[in-house]
Amino acid sequence: MPEHLTLNVNLQGFGQRPAAWQLGDRGGDALLGHEHWIASAKAAERGLLDAIFFADQPAAGNPNPRPGSQLEPIALAALLTGATEHVGVIASASSTYNDPVELAERLLGTDVVTGGRLGWNIVTTYNPNVSGNFGVASNPDRATRYRIAADFVAAVRTVWQAAADDGRYEHEGEFFRIAGTTPVRSSAQGHPVLFQAGGSGPGRDLAARVADGVFTVELTLPKAIRNRRELQAAAAALGRPGLPKVTPGLSLVIGSTEEEARARFDDLESRVPDDYALGALSNVIGHDARTLPLDEPIPTEILDAPWDPDAHATSAGYRLTFQDWIQERRRSTVREIVRDFGGYGARIIIGTPERIADDIERWFRAGAADGFNLMLDAFPEGLELFADHVAPLLQAKGIHKREYGTTTLRDAIGAGPVRGRALRAG
Amino acid sequence: MSRPPLLAASEALERALAAREPDALAALESASDRLGALVLGARPGASVVDPVALGIALTAQVPGLAVVAGNADSFGGSGTDAPYNAARRLLSLDHLSLGRGGALFAGTGEPLPRTLERIRVIRELWNSWPRESLVADVARGVFAETDGIRRIEHTGEHFSVLGSLNSPTSLQGEPVSILRVGSAEALVAAEDLVDLVVLDDPSLRSERAIELVPVDSAAELAVAVAGLAAAPSGTLRARLGLPERTLDLSDRPLAFGAARA
Structure with missing residues (x-):
């Protein structure tokens, strides 16, 4: 068991609950300005979270009854790190619908701006509405998407290595053949930290080989323990002990009493x-x-x-x-x-800070998780409740840090050093 | 009319701003109401920092700043990024600068017709979801009226892009678009396509031409705006005296039909 939890927050627009936009007097354009996002980021920093996570779909979804994200995640990463000092931001970007050199340079060129606080969540994109936006009839099948992803990541890492050396890169793989010189240079953490979210066989293979953190979905404790053990054993066999950090999604509805939390959820x-x-x-x-x-x-x-x-x-x-x-x-x-399925993709706890902290401790000490990807019912207030009422209980249990002792996302989550030669800038 | 200047940051100045060096930020803050916009990534293929990311980070630190992102077709100007991706991040810059964002298209690394079609697709995407649709009507449970959201269904020689963008129009309608032109042919093609042009050939003339003023340091930034009056406040379009701009997509199919009450 690591010393401290890895805690991220999945900052899903207005909130994890579909009707979160109806709380308070938010207005239809609240997700397009600074206030909502920066208040949420400051709450994350107050709770000493490691990172803010953004999922992504490069396609429009019906905004009713639940509005989707309206801003691009790497752009949001720049805003949130520009307004904070410590918390990292993990942006999802597709390995199926990007160019590896362009994305490698954009991610690294953004990581430099964030001061080394950027993470890249590698997604292969299964949403069937996406392909038409990129000139293709349908997404490649799952097996092909993961073969593309493996080659894509190798190409990206080649460009990042070049950025640490003389800039020249060359990669020839199953799908990508690239050669050139990059103007971009390494960031304070070398390059962005890699995350992965797919739980299929090929997804877990990719995670074992390259990811420093994985976003998983675990609904039962025994299965979570087994999956984490197997994934980390596979990574250890590849020379990556203690990685990747496993953070299952955890939906939270927090109330000062069980009744209050349940009433908030029901409403x-x-x-x-x-x-x-x-x-x-x-x-x-x-x-x-x-x-x-x-x-x-x-x-x-x-x-x-x-x-x-x-x-x-x-x-x-x-x-x-x-x-x-x-x-x-x-x-x-x-x-x-x-009703119990209220997580829409994650286990859900509706209850008091005490109950939530006890549950987090139980999963952490049982080896079911290195931490969690938190999903609050509504932002920023749900996250403010977590920072002010749950985080202190976790600190008292000795499983949550008491201060940021690091400046980069790589160091915050205890990710492995960058590959090869010393890649860190200055 | 004389427009407030577009100041193109050098790589050294971009690096200083990315590192949040206090004198660079202070110079930018004191100049921000007099310049038209700060242009980042103006030199094709030579950026160490991502222009959109730096621009957005600066809006968190310098309130009211207007930013134009260069290499807007793709980082490094290689013309390799899909229009859907580019449209999203450029519109995100416009949203997060509160309607003070712009895009400088360099068109390097690809033939002119492809660049022109790329810009056309990006502009259609920017206009595919009207901001007025965001009604957040709690009583009816309707977040957005969907009867104005259109699939662009663009099928051209170089690009096929079907959907609507997942982001509404900005406070200034759409980002200010600027194209570098190096030929009379490009200048003619740019006429109805973009708001402004940067002329790379001194023999060209255009009413829409705008100059990029290079600035290499905090000191040069201060010199460039010395003696200037404050620019008009509000959106970048207002600052530059440009009309509001939209594309009419009413002939395109609805993305979701009307909202259910």
């Missing part, structure tokens, strides 16, 4: 159409849940149907952990499952 859910959560459930069970009777269990033939990883609009890792979780609820009704 937010009551503002979203009934079929919204059913739609999310449909994606993981591979069946239109809106056709199912609400007060009966999900039929066995649906739960036990074989799963086609290319036919469903959800990530493989999420489907795998959901499979275990749903097995424990074979007798629950659809209505009950939808």
Whole structure:
């Protein structure tokens, strides 16, 4: 077990709950200015979080009932690091829909501006709405996307190595053949820290080989322990002990009493159409849940149907952990499952700071996680509650740092040194 | 009319600003209301820092700053980035500078027709989601009226881009667009396409021409704005005396249909 938790926050626009935009008098353009983002970043820094994480889809989604992100994550990283001193920012960018040299230079050229506080979450993009924005009919299948990703990352790292040397790079792989000279130079942390989020077999292979941190979805403790042990053993066998840091998603709704937290959750859910959560459930069970009777269990033939990883609009890792979780609820009704399924992609805790801190400690000490990717019901207030009421309890337990002792994201999460020769600037 | 100047930062000045050197930031802060905009990445292919990232970071430190990002088609000017990606980050710069963002297209590394089509696609994407749609109507549970959000369905010789952008129009409609032109052909093509041009050939003339004033240091920055009156406040378009600008996409299909009440 590491000494301290790795804590990131998944800063999902207005909040993790779909109706978060309805709280307070936020206005429709709140995500387009500074105030919302900087207040959230300052709360993250007050809670001594390691990084702010941004997922990304290079495609428009229907803004009702839940508005999506409206700003580009690397751009947001520049804003948030420009307004803070310590907290890192991890931006997702696709290895399927970028050019490796262009992205390598843009990431490193941004890392220099952040003072070495940038992370890159490598995503391969499964959203079927994306391909048409990039002139192709459909996304490559999962296996091909991960072969592209492996070559893409190798090309990016070649450019970053060149930035530490004389600038000249050359890479010839299965998909990318690049040669040239980069004007960009190494950052304070060498180059951006690598993260990965896919939980499929090829995704975990990539994580074991290159990632310093992974974003996972774990709904049950035993499976989380086993997955972390296996992933870190695979990385250790490749000479990367203690890596990657595993941070499962954790949705939180915080109240000063259990009743207050539950009432806050229920209020937010009551503002979203009934079929919204059913739609999310449909994606993981591979069946239109809106056709199912609400007060009966999900039929066995649906739960036990074989799963086609290319036919469903959800990530493989999420489907795998959901499979275990749903097995424990074979007798629950659809209505009950939808309510417990409130995480939309993460385990959810609705409760007091004490209960949340105890749960985090239990998972951390059990070896189920190096930390968590936190998802608060609404920003910035949910994160302010975490910083002011949960973080101090974690410090008292001795599992959360009491001050930032580092200046770069690489050092903050205890990531491995950069490969090869000394890459750090100045 | 005389426009407030566009000051093009040298690599040394960009590095100083990226490192948050106090004298560079102080000079920028005291000049920020008199310059038209700070241009970053103006030299094709020679940036150590990402122009969009530096521009946005500076808006967090120098309130009211207007920023034009050079190498707008792609970092390093190699013309390799997809228009959808470029459109997103340039519009993010415009949003986060509160309507004071611009894009300088260099068009290096690719033939002119491809650059022109790229700019056209980027501008269509910038205009695909009207900002007025963001009603945040809690009583009806409608965050955005979707009946103005259009798929651009662009299919051209060089690019095929179907969707709408995932970001609404900015406070100034769309970012100020500037193209470097080096030929009479490019100048003609730029006429209806961009707001302003930078003439790389001294024999060319244009009403839309604007000069980039190179500044190499905090001291030069102060000299460049010495004696100037404050520029008009508000958006970059207001500062430069440019009209509001939009593209009419009403012939394109709706992305989501109307919002459900």
